[in-house]
Structures are given as C-alpha cells and as structure tokens.
Amino acid sequence: MKDTTKLRGLYAITDSKLLGEGRLLPYAEAAVKGGARLLQYRDKSHDDARRLREAEALREICDRHGAELIINDDAELAARLGVGLHLGQEDGSLSVARALLGRKAIIGGTCHARLDLAEQAIREGASYIAFGRFFDSNTKPGAPAATPYLLTEARQRFNVPIAAIGGVTLDNAPGLIAQGASLIAVVHALFAADMASEVERRAQAFSELFATK
C-alpha cells in the first residue's frame, strides 16, 4: 500500500493552454523525469475521448518514472484508470470519491485558506489537503488568497501532507516549504517554457528544494 503520509516534493499540474500543440506528453514527461512526485492532469474541456486518451498516456509516463498520476475534478475518470484524484469545493464529495476509489487511492481536497475545510476534508478521507493561492497566479488569478503562516497552523493541527498552490516559483517555494508545505503544486513556473528540457531543469530545481528539508 502507498504510504501517503510520505508525499513530499514537486506536484506538477498540467494546463491545456500552456501545453497545447503536442506539448502535453513531452512536457509532462520532462516534469516527472526532473523529479515531480505527483502529476495532476488538469483539463477543463468536455472532450471525453481525448481526455481518456491523454490520461492513459500520462499514467503510462508516470508508471515509467515512479510518479503518481492525479486526475483533477473527475472521479469517474480516476476510477476508470485506477489513479488518484483532486477535488475542489465544487467538485463533488470526497467521501463518495473515497468509497469509489478505495482506501489506497491518493485523493486531495482544495481547502483555499480555511482550516475548517481542511478538517472536513480529512474527516471525509482526503490523503492530502491543499491551500492557496499563496501568490499572484497566472493560471487562476481569482482563487482565494492565503498567507504562508496558514501552513504553519495547518502543520501543527494536521498530520496529512499539505500542498501549497498558486503563483509558486523557485524563489518563493523555499518559504512555503519552511512554513510546512510538503507538496509544492506548480503550473506556470514549471510549464511556461519553450522547451521540454527547460521543464526538466526547472522540475529538478524544485525537487532539490526538498533534498535537505
């Protein structure tokens, strides 16, 4: 069984705008080659056939590199592939998803900037809790804002892994890790790159931030 209490490191999240034109698979592979522990497939389209194809290809990439694939928003797709799931507050029930995916699955829940939402997510079976956005985000500028001290409070109260998301860069990630983040979730600062080799280099740099902590 996966020991989800040990989830720690870079959490790469895909973005269909940044990863169009054939970039999804090579850039995602570069992220996990560079050391991303989790890879989230975040695609807001309704093209189910393409989503299934892409998610299957990402699962194969993650399997080859020892990373975990997490599907955003879509419990049925996660169940079909036997992979993890991330749910926001508007995306359905964590406890229903836990029942569907089983006790071993990695399931994360968005908690914005609220410890009460974190408590509820854990009660409903979340494997990790996610807070943010911590900084200005290119990908989701309207996400509710959180301050890094929240991570310290959450670390004191909860013993599940804590993901920090929103405008995370190589410059500000060390502060989030120092305050208690176990997972650093990144879209733009990882994938807004001209070449897959640059994504791999950035993923390595993010991953190295966890080496001595």
Ligand SMILES: Cc1ncc(COP(=O)(O)OP(=O)(O)O)c(N)n1
């Ligand atoms: C690791 C992680 N944390 C938070 C989110 C945001 O989820 P949600 O609030 O449901 O927003 P969308 O990503 O669905 O737009 C996330 N995806 N991953």
Ligand SMILES: Cc1ncsc1CCOP(=O)(O)O
């Ligand atoms: C999905 C999500 N939820 C809160 S901020 C965010 C986007 C993170 O992307 P970026 O790393 O580009 O700010």
Ligand SMILES: [Mg+2]
């Ligand atoms: Mg969502």
